[in-house]
Amino acid sequence: MKVFVAVDIEGVAGVVHTDEGSPGTPEYERARRLMTNEASAVIAGIFDADPHAEVTVADVHGPYRNIIPELLDERATLLRGKPRHFGMMDGIDDGEFDCAMFIGVHGKAGTDDSVLSHTFTGSILDVVVNGASWGELGLNAAMAGAYGVPVVLVAGDQSVVSEAAELLGSDVTLVQTKQSRGHLTSESMHPNASCRLLRKSAEAAIRHVPMVAPLTVSNPVTVEVTLNRPVLADLIAMIDDVERVNGRTVRFTRADFPNAFRILRLITVLCSTPV
Numbered sequence: 001m002k003v004f005v006a007v008d009i010e011g012v013a014g015v016v017h018t019d020e021g022s023p024g025t026p027e028y029e030r031a032r033r034l035m036t037n038e039a040s041a042v043i044a045g046i047f048d049a050d051p052h053a054e055v056t057v058a059d060v061h062g063p064y065r066n067i068i069p070e071l072l073d074e075r076a077t078l079l080r081g082k083p084r085h086f087g088m089m090d091g092i093d094d095g096e097f098d099c100a101m102f103i104g105v106h107g108k109a110g111t112d113d114s115v116l117s118h119t120f121t122g123s124i125l126d127v128v129v130n131g132a133s134w135g136e137l138g139l140n141a142a143m144a145g146a147y148g149v150p151v152v153l154v155a156g157d158q159s160v161v162s163e164a165a166e167l168l169g170s171d172v173t174l175v176q177t178k179q180s181r182g183h184l185t186s187e188s189m190h191p192n193a194s195c196r197l198l199r200k201s202a203e204a205a206i207r208h209v210p211m212v213a214p215l216t217v218s219n220p221v222t223v224e225v226t227l228n229r230p231v232l233a234d235l236i237a238m239i240d241d242v243e244r245v246n247g248r249t250v251r252f253t254r255a256d257f258p259n260a261f262r263i264l265r266l267i268t269v270l271c272s273t274p275v
């Protein structure tokens with residue numbers, strides 16, 4: 001079994017504040033350890049189920065250099081650093097993976113009672129794919145799906161668990177590590193308890209792989225992105241075949257999801273342009 005494990009930080013048990021995801025703060029140093037421990041717990045669970053597994057861990061938060069390599073379970077390899085062609089899902093396009101797991105996940109932009117909810121950047125208010133509003137969870141799952149890879153486990157707060165249940169169906173293993181009570185407040189499991197639960201859940205998820213279908217998107221793929229500032233739409237409308245819908249919204253159509261996802265990557269980069 002070849003497994004792709006994407007690890008973000010906002011959904012990790014105990015994490016509630018932007019400082020905890022921002023390099024340079026003492027709180028970040030603790031949060032990255034918690035993130036590393038959750039990744040190691042999932043790796044252990046995968047090997048409990050399949051001692052011959054191959055596991056790629058993708059660090060997918062901010063600078064993509066958060067997981068502490070020497071503290072990660074040594075049976076996995078670590079995908080680290082940026083930029084990456086397909087961002088958080090770069091590597092899935094190898095087409096070699098049997099399943100994917102997403103841990104430390106946060107809710108989509110604008111979600112109520114969802115710690116640190118956002119979609120790629122604080123500048124994006126919404127992303128709508130073929131009429132459905134999706135956050136990072138849906139967009140990343142569709143990228144995996146484009147390469148035939150099912151997402152078999154999703155871990156984060158209660159908002160992530162319900163987003164995943166709606167998107168991915170009842171056979172995906174859902175792990176709630178905290179209950180958000182606002183954008184910067186949650187009641188969380190103890191990190192040790194969360195790691196024990198993640199290990200057991202990852203083991204169970206590997207056994208359920210044949211039951212879970214990849215998330216697929218019909219082609220062609222039309223995406224609308226709503227920005228928080230019209231000046232960002234001004235910039236984004238410079239990309240070939242991206243049309244302006246209104247002051248804050250742009251729309252584009254691409255032949256398939258990976259090509260649409262690359263435009264989303266580019267939009268995310270443009271959102272950090274000083275204007």
Ligand SMILES: [Zn+2]
Nearest residue numbers: 008009061062
């Ligand atoms: Zn993140």
